[in-house]
Amino acid sequence: MLRGYAVPDVRAVEDRVRAGLGDGELMQRAARGLAHVVAERARARRARHVVVLAGPGDNGGDALWAAALLAREGLLDDGPARDGLMVVGVAHGLHEAGQDAAERAGVQVHLVDPDADLAAEVARTVSSADLVVDGLLGIGGRPGLRGAMAQVVAAVRETAYVVAVDLPSGADPAGEAQLGTAVHADETVTFGVAKPVHLLPATADAVGRLTVVDIGLALHVSPVVERLQPDDVATLWPVPGRQDHKYSRGVVGVVAGSDRYPGAAVLCSTAALESGAGMVRYVGPQHATDLVLAACPEVVPGPGRVQAAVVGPGIDPQGCDHEDCEDHQVERVREALGEDVPLVVDAGAVQLLATWLDSGHRRPAPTLLTPHAGELAGLLTAMEDGEVTREQVEAAPLEHARRAAALTSCTVLLKGATTLVVDPDPEVPVRAQADAPPWLATAGAGDVLAGLAGVLLAAGLEARDAGSLAALVHGLAAHRANPGGPLRALAVAHSIPSTVAALLTG
């Protein structure tokens, strides 16, 4: 599990560790780790010109010391970057010891006035770099770059490989403010532990590949963000024992599909079966039932006892007006909301839940809501004063997911390039999963995710684990279904069994 700690907690432990070490030792450790990564990337990419950008604080200090090490220890010597290393400092003054060390090692340091326009010559130097080290701002940075810092970053060539020191400069270290003018790194080298900026959706896109360098920090506080990794699957996934039978493994109810969207019923039921449900019971209109049974003969039609249910994919919250529809989906969902059974509440059922909660009901069992941004906006609009738009949710996903979790007392899984899973208790770390290829943005992918999560709830996982594990496996199954190419949702569902098997057997 990757854990991201709040910046004040990181500073507190850094201060404690630094007090027990020699002067500058902690920064030396950071700089050494950084220098080794830079040297390796420079070699691999046959970089000819390496430009190190340094800002006014200790982030710049790390970068300057790394430049000194690269030059002094000849870390670039076997590559063509030998004579092509220089520092551009954007500050009224740089980290003194770092600047001194870089200059003593023979590295040229150009100092740029942060408030003046960038000289054309400096812009040319920066744009000549094929590898750029971004040490402008770290955890002390305010979001958004201005003046010469913004200009120097704009001068970086599109094809240059950018290694950010600790975090991409200009991004909010807390990972909450939306990205403004900021560095977009190919790789970020952080020290000791990850921070929220690396994991949360507002900023994670600017981070690139994340490398954590050990500098001897041990945190004994709770992280604020967590991300499950593939090797967590073996710990969390419900593996049946020899004594298990279909009921003990977990029966999953699926209330999904309508005459208008019968395919959602097929996708959700298929995903539940492919994820290892002991049994799937499907409830829906006749046409959808026929399609489900044709695709999945293992499914048992009609209501019955279940350990968890998925309600909502492809239902029409306005109600089904089909005359022979015995299993009226909206009524079924309302009934399920009142039952003491863990639920995945998806798509059309999200709106029904909002109305149901607004009339004073409370869910008696664990509940995982799985909205996309538009559905979350609809839920908040129904439960709060004033309209909330999809754009507002997309601009501040964590804030809105937190609001929804607090209002509903349910766990909220907000789908996106980075999927958030937020517990109603604000003290519980948020899970942020970014496992899916962009190809997964396709119709029906949400129905598959809901079916997968339903199986995990039915097996007894708590809602936050079920949601984040489902998001992880969903993303990995998508990669496996067709690495690097187009996907359809059904193919993702069919690739769940082999994906899980590969993760369980290592």
Ligand SMILES: NC(=O)C1=CN([C@@H]2O[C@H](COP(=O)(O)OP(=O)(O)OC[C@H]3O[C@@H](n4cnc5c(N)ncnc54)[C@H](O)[C@@H]3O)[C@@H](O)[C@H]2O)[C@@H](O)CC1
């Ligand atoms: N604290 C520690 O023990 C360690 C810190 N390390 C490094 O130190 C960094 C934190 O250093 P600092 O606290 O000095 O903070 P930063 O280096 O992030 O920068 C703070 C400085 O930048 C200025 N600034 C902030 N936002 C700005 C903006 N948007 N535009 C222009 N100037 C801006 C501030 O006024 C301040 O002078 C970490 O990110 C990490 O790179 C590492 O050396 C590891 C050890």
Ligand SMILES: [K+]
């Ligand atoms: K940085």
